[in-house]
Amino acid sequence: MTLRTPVTSRSKLPDVGTTIFTVIGQLSAQHNAINLSQGAPNFPCDPQLVAAVTRAMEADHNQYAPMTGLRPLKVKIAQKIAELYGADYDVDNEVLVTASASQGLYSAIGGLVHPGDEVIYFEPSFDSYAPIVRLQGATPVAIKLTVPDFAVNWDEVRAAITPRTRMIIINTPHNPSGQVFSASDLAQLAQITRHTDIVILSDEVYEHVVFDGQPHHGMATHPQLAERSVIVSSFGKTYHVTGWRVGYCVAPAALMDEIVKVHQFLMFSADTPMQYAFAEHMNDAQTWLSLAAFYQRKRDVMQTLLADSPFRLLPSAGSFFLLADYSHFSDECDSELVKRLITDYGVATIPLSAFYTDGTDNKLIRLSFAKDEATLRAGAQALCRVKPR
Ligand SMILES: Cc1ncc(COP(=O)(O)O)c(C=O)c1O
Structure with missing residues (x-):
């Protein structure tokens, strides 16, 4: 027109x-x-997952889900994190089911980053981080990972921190390099952020895809980091259903309160039948x-x-x-x-x-x-x- x-x-x-x-x-x-x-x-x-969604639809679970997610699913998410990583999240105040990890990332940055803030992230990087930061009127500060091992140079991170630094975005396992954080990376990050107001946004959508018998060194494995972290994950990646657009994030209540405010107006809630299906499917820990x-x-x-x-x-x-x-x-x-x-x-x-x-x-x-x-x-x-x- x-x-x-x-x-x-x-x-x-x-x-x-x-x-x-x-x-x-x-x-x-x-x-x-x-x-x-x-x-x-x-x-x-897994066809059982499709059958579970179909059952949920046929049982008429087709209207809005509760705003922060279906409680039985949130219970399963909190249980999984406690069992795998030893961190306890309060089901009612610290777990949010999102319509994809992408929406979790947007809600976390939207809720926690203010105009004028700086957000450190690492390149090469997943494409959404920097634009979402810019949409808040904040400044993305890119630090390049070393080549060819795609590791973080923590001295560069120390040097990049200013009084305006509000957030550091981590992605482990890393898209696109396939590299993962080590225990020593977590120790460095904890040391750098101690006594600061910096929030860590940890994109862990590939948390269950760590090879060669290594553990996943996510933020929930480190109590001091967990206290300042928002962890984002994706059912799409874990269950081969990237088109279903369901994910979750967990964070301490004070951070989650602000994330939920954005989620509420962005999505209100994630797909209902899919949430019923995942709640059922998560009974089997073998799936992850x-x-x-x-x-x-x-x-x-x-x-x-x-x-x-x-x-x-x-x-x-x-x-x-x-x-x-x-x-x-x-x-x-x-x-x-x-x-x-x-x-x-x-x-x-x-x-x-x-x-x-x-x-x-x-x-x-x-x-x-x-x-x-x-x-x-x-x-x-x-x-x-x-x-x-
Ligand atoms: C590192 C990373 N974060 C987030 C996402 C988005 O996940 P979702 O499909 O659940 O939005 C992807 C998808 O490719 C990804 O690779």
């Missing part, structure tokens, strides 16, 4: 346009490429306890299949992702290589530069192994055919 008197809109995010993810998605669809780009699984979820082995097999298959490819894989300690280095065989920039992989070899990946605000090009591409075995095989075969340039 053409307006006769055009209304001007002053963009709050003028530099946010079509992301590389959309560009890759479109190009990949045009070329019918094998999709190793997205973090979404391409295999089905078996997840690391499930994805570790996929990581290992991918590593074996790519052993004869020209790429050098970086180690992945968790998440759905592997990084592949091509610096030794081509000096084209990562987004050009990714486009060429789609057009010439029929396989879609993501350039790591897409996860940096300044487009840093480390000659690395991200592969998702959250795919069925046929897709992993077809994708790896295509990558093995790549000719060095």
Whole structure:
């Protein structure tokens, strides 16, 4: 529609346009490429989960759920966290069911960050953190993880803290690098934040996908950090249902009070039938306890299949992702290589530069192994055919 008197809109995010993810998605669809780009699984979820949602719908659980979530589900979430990490969250005041982890992140930043505040986060990073911070009138402060091990340089964090620092955003296991926090990272973070007002927002959507028998070093494992942390997780990632948009966050009551105020006006509540289904499904702890082995097999298959490819894989300690280095065989920039992989070899990946605000090009591409075995095989075969340039 053409307006006769055009209304001007002053963009709050003028530099946010079509992301590389959309560009890759479109190009990949045009070329019918094998999709190793997205973090979404391409295999089905447990049919019992679908049956549980169907039962909930048929039992007419189709109206608004309680604002902070269905109590039986919140009880299960609190129990799981207590059993796995030894932290106690009050079911009524410290657990919130959200419509996806993304909404949990938005509600936490929206509720706790004020105009003029600074929020430290690490790049490469999941794409939503910095724009959400900017929408609050606050300043995102990016610190680059070291390359190629994608670790935090804690001295840089110390140097970046100012009286305006309100929040530090952590993501472990890390998308896109597949790296995880160690006990020593937690100790450093605790030392840096002690005697400050800094809140930690910990994105732990891949909490159950930590490999090689290692524990997940999340904020709930460290009592001193748990006291100042909002922890966000995703049912979508844990149960192969990224399209259902259900997640949760936990936080001490004083922080949660403010997060709930935003959640209340953003969503009011998350999907009701899905909450009934998850409450039932969470009776079986194997559903999350078996997840690391499930994805570790996929990581290992991918590593074996790519052993004869020209790429050098970086180690992945968790998440759905592997990084592949091509610096030794081509000096084209990562987004050009990714486009060429789609057009010439029929396989879609993501350039790591897409996860940096300044487009840093480390000659690395991200592969998702959250795919069925046929897709992993077809994708790896295509990558093995790549000719060095
Ligand atoms: C690190 C990270 N955080 C948050 C999300 C979003 O999770 P959800 O789909 O539950 O919104 C993703 C999804 O890819 C992710 O990789």
